Amino acid sequence: MEMRLLADDPDEIGVVARWLYDEWGTLAPGRSLETAHEKVRQCFGGDELPLTIVCALDGVLVGTAGIDTADMATHPELTPWMVSVYVAQAHRRKGIGSALCRRIEDEFQRLGVQTAYLFTPDQEPLYARLGWKAMSREDYHGESVVIMCLDLE
Numbered sequence: 206m207e208m209r210l211l212a213d214d215p216d217e218i219g220v221v222a223r224w225l226y227d228e229w230g231t232l233a234p235g236r237s238l239e240t241a242h243e244k245v246r247q248c249f250g251g252d253e254l255p256l257t258i259v260c261a262l263d264g265v266l267v268g269t270a271g272i273d274t275a276d277m278a279t280h281p282e283l284t285p286w287m288v289s290v291y292v293a294q295a296h297r298r299k300g301i302g303s304a305l306c307r308r309i310e311d312e313f314q315r316l317g318v319q320t321a322y323l324f325t326p327d328q329e330p331l332y333a334r335l336g337w338k339a340m341s342r343e344d345y346h347g348e349s350v351v352i353m354c355l356d357l358e
Contacts, residue, residue: 206301208308211257211269221259221269224291254285254316258308260292260301268292270305272312277324277345280352285313287323287355306335310355319358324350 211217226238255273259266269291276286287309292301313321322340325332326348329339337353344350 206304207261208258208305209261211259214259217259217266220266221257224269224293225289228291229289255288256312257289258305258312260305260308262296262301266293267296268301268305270309272309272316272321276322277352279343279345280322283322283352283354285316285318285321287313287321290323290328302331303335306332310335310357313355313357319356321355321357322352323355324352326350329353 211221222238255271257269257271260268260270269289271288273286273288274284275281276288277283287306290302290305290309292299292305310321323332323337324345329351332353333339335355337355340352340354342349342351
């Protein structure tokens with residue numbers, strides 16, 4: 206399993222944008238595949254936020270995860286966020302999602318983050334196993350989600 210910054214492999218922007226749009230397009234009202242593509246392009250990463258990590262097996266992209274300064278318009282006071290953890294359907298339940306989350310946690314620590322946030326409509330058990338704690342539950346764009354945090358101190 207190889208993980209790298211999307212900035213090191215910009216030819217994969219289209220794949221990542223399609224995944225994220227297909228998976229969560231309903232949580233971003235007004236977003237099109239084109240705007241998803243632009244959002245991914247803006248999240249290349251490096252030494253500053255936002256950043257995107259991609260995961261490949263045998264040279265084939267199988268997953269992605271990122272960090273952004275904001276993710277929920279209803280909570281601008283919370284920052285930064287682990288965002289867009291996605292594993293291609295054929296590669297799920299193989300530990301790739303957990304590995305992506307651990308890589309993002311390493312990035313948070315590299316950046317000196319003390320507390321990180323995420324929200325999820327359906328993956329609370331996964332994140333809880335990785336040490337994330339539920340903070341609140343709410344309706345977000347018509348979907349029930351849980352907001353979680355991770356103490357990195």
